[in-house]
Amino acid sequence: MAILNETDTKGSRKRKFNDASSEGNVNKKTKSVKKLSADSKKKKSKKGNAIKDFPVLSKSKDNASKKNGGEDKSSKPKKGGVDKSSKIKKGGSLKPGSKKGKEPAEKFDHAKKKEIRLARRRHKKDETIFEVGLKSKQLWEGFRPEDCSDIKRNELIDELITLIKGKVVKLCLAHDTVRVIESLFLHGSVAQRNIVFNEIMASNSVIDMTKNKYGSFIVIKMLKYGSKEQREGIARLYDGKTAKLMKHKIANAVVELYYNDHANALRRNRMLQDFCGPEFTKFKDNEIRTVMDLIKKYPEKERDIYKNLHENVCTLITKGCYNHSLVHTVIYNFLTIAKEKERSEVITQLRDASIHIMHSSDGAKASMLSIWFGNNKDRKTIIKSFKTFVLKIATEEHGHMVLMAIFDSMDDTVFVGKSIFTEIIANLGEIATDKYGKKVLSYILAPRSTVLFHPQVLDKLKVGDGNPYSKKDSEIRKNELRKEISPSLVKYLTNNVGELLSNGDTIFIATILNNALGDLTESMKHLSLAITKDNGLIENTANHQMLKKIIQADKLRNENGETALFSKILLETASMDNIDAWLRCNRGGFLLVIILETEIPQVKSLLEEKLKALKPTLSTQKSVGVECLKKKLDF
Structure with missing residues (x-):
């Protein structure tokens, strides 16, 4: 019976639609559809039109409701809600926070939510590791305070080592338990550190830990507190992988720490060779100090060395890994052998980063080469990047040499005066009393003076002589710079001659009086x-x-x-x-x-x-x- 009624309903609706079309009142099909839709909405708004003879099935009731345009009172949703016993009609509104066709999520109290979170953490971690982590943190709270006695701390650390045995690596990779292991290295004895160190080394996880956000902290502690032999063991693991690790945003800081603070000259040279190609990652030459030496010894491999080094340099600069002294060494070695085209490409990439690399010896040399062999646009971009940093550069051990290279080669002395001399004059008191700052000021007044500067310094600066982008006569350039700085230096000497004498700055006084331009009577x-x-x-x-x-x-x-x-x-x-x-x-x-x-x-x-x-x-x-x-x- 229910099926027949449903069929009749469909037929009657179809006949109505056909009659309406045949009468000619509506010429277009779209208008008929709109009218039918409007009629359906009116019928749905009326009450008491639900078919009561249909079986109580959600699907049948839903269909009947759609066909007759009415609603069953029993399935009518409450005000502001949706009836949970029936499906939501197509096109109907959903209650915020609920999914289509599903009941709204049950609200849990705070304690139940906390219990669920704890269960999820247990599910993610091994149950034993989770429990070990909790106990290790409890022990950590016992020995970390400064007022903890040495005896008690030693006992707690021994207990901790027994607890974490066989699970050290997993604990090193978690954000909370990694601090426990760090404190163990900080407060533990040599024997206690060795136990943890040996377990990590035996697991062959040092490379993975070096790349890990939290594990890298443990490797740093191992380098800091480990013995010379232990550090050498870590270095052997890095051998052949230095180039890849330096391109990793986390691992490069660890490798840089080893290179700067712990590596000897031999180990540094071996690390440099990793950037010269796959062959040199496997077979190292301990006599090689620079890439130039490598090419001289293996001239048949010059093309491969050049290609690999160029690719590595471009990748390192593009990834922004230029804050490390090892990268500075790689860049400088490439610039010394680079051909004009590739050198110009690298200088263009490097010009915005020069400010970041000149604090190391090789970084300063690379910046000087960029100044000498970069075009005028490159030079001005590099100098503009010095804005607000001239004081720091002028007083750095290696950075001050870059300023000397600029004074030797930059033809636009007016631009140099506005960009560099303005900041030098504003900070003249600090620069004139600094060891390296005095060299910068003296070089402006007496460039290439054999009395004031060591022959090795002058040899470094002579590399830029005859570069293709400096056209102005050197004597004209020197006089223009000297004229720009002289009034400020003479005034400073006049006002501070007593202080300079008491500080023993006699050479600086003589340099000003013998080389400055202008009236020196008052001084x-x-x-x-x-x-x-x-x-x-x-x-x-x-x-x-x-x-x-x-x-x-x-x-x-x-x-x-x-x-x-x-x-x-x-x-x-x-x-x-x-x-x-x-x-x-x-x-x-x-x-x-x-x-x-x-x-x-x-x-x-x-x-x-x-x-x-x-x-x-x-x-x-x-x-x-x-x-x-x-x-x-x-x-």
Whole structure:
């Protein structure tokens, strides 16, 4: 009966639709469908039209409801909810938080949720490891406090080692238990550390732990607290895998730590060879120090070495792995052998990263090569990246050499003045009192001076001579830079001459007075006042050498027509008591001899005039300096 009614219902609905179409009231099929849909909605809104004769089956009731346009009162949902006993009709709304065709999730209290989370953790981990982790953390809380006695701590660590035996590696890979193992290395004895170390090494998991976010901390502790033999054991595992590990964002920090803090020269050279191709990961040559040496020894493999090294360098720069000194060494070695095309490509990649690599020796050399052999765009990009870091670069052991390379090769001195000199002048006090900062300032005033700079430093800087991108005459470039910095340095010397003398910065004082451009009168007066204020200053060897160099430079000043002569200002500032005191010491006598040797008429006559009044003192003194002075005088 139910089936017949359902069929009749379908037929009657179909006849209605056909009648409506045949009457011609609606010409288009889409309008008929819309009208039928509207009629269905009206019927659904009416109550009491559900077919009661159908069997109580959710599917039949649902179908009947759809055909007759009504709803069964028993299946009518409550206000604001959905009837759980029937399926949700197609196109109907879903209750937030519930899935289609399923009952809403039951709400659990906080304790039950916590229990579920704990069960999930147990499910993910081995049950024994989970329990061991909990117990190990309890023991850790016992021995980690600073006030824990050594005896108690030793007992707890022994208990911990017994507990974790055979499970150390798994505990090292979890975010919570890894701290327990770290503390064990920190507080444990050598014997206790060795037990854990040996288990990790026996598991052959060091490489995987090096790549793991948490396991890498344990490898770092092993390198820090392990013996020389144990560190060498880890290094042997890294042998042949260095290039791959340095490209890994976690492992590269561990390898860098070993390379910087623990590796000897031989081990470092072997690590470098890993970047030269698969063959050199297996067969190492202990006599090789650089890639250039490797090519000279194996010229038939030059092409493969060059290709592999180039690929590794590009990958390392692209991945942003340029913060490590091992990578700096690899980049520098490539730039020394690179052909023009590949070198330009690498410099273009490297120009934004130069600021990050110049704190190491090879990194600074790589940056210097980028300056020398990069085009003007590359150079300006590198210099722009120095913004706000010039003070740090100028006072770094290796970074200050990059600034010297810029002063040697950058033709746009106005750009150098705005980008670099502005920050140097703003931080002149800190730079002028720093060991490396003084070298930077001195190089601007006296570049390539054999008196101020070691031959090895000058040899490094000569590599950039004759580069294809520096067109301006070197003397013009030097004078432009000197003119830019001189006023600030002269002013600084005038205001701080006493402090510089007390700090022993005598060479720096002489460098400014002998090389700076502009009026030096005020600076010379302040230096003369400081010298005459304390007669004992000229007895100091460094001060005596400084005065000697400044006075000897007066001869050149006089030839150039300069009016500021230090020897003249010193004699005008010195009183008769000062001259008398100088005659009574050997270095003082030599100082007056140096003044006479300038052969400047006005200076010579001024000195002779003062010495005539001190003939009694002059005749009684028998020092070598005074005897030389007597020979040069006309009386």
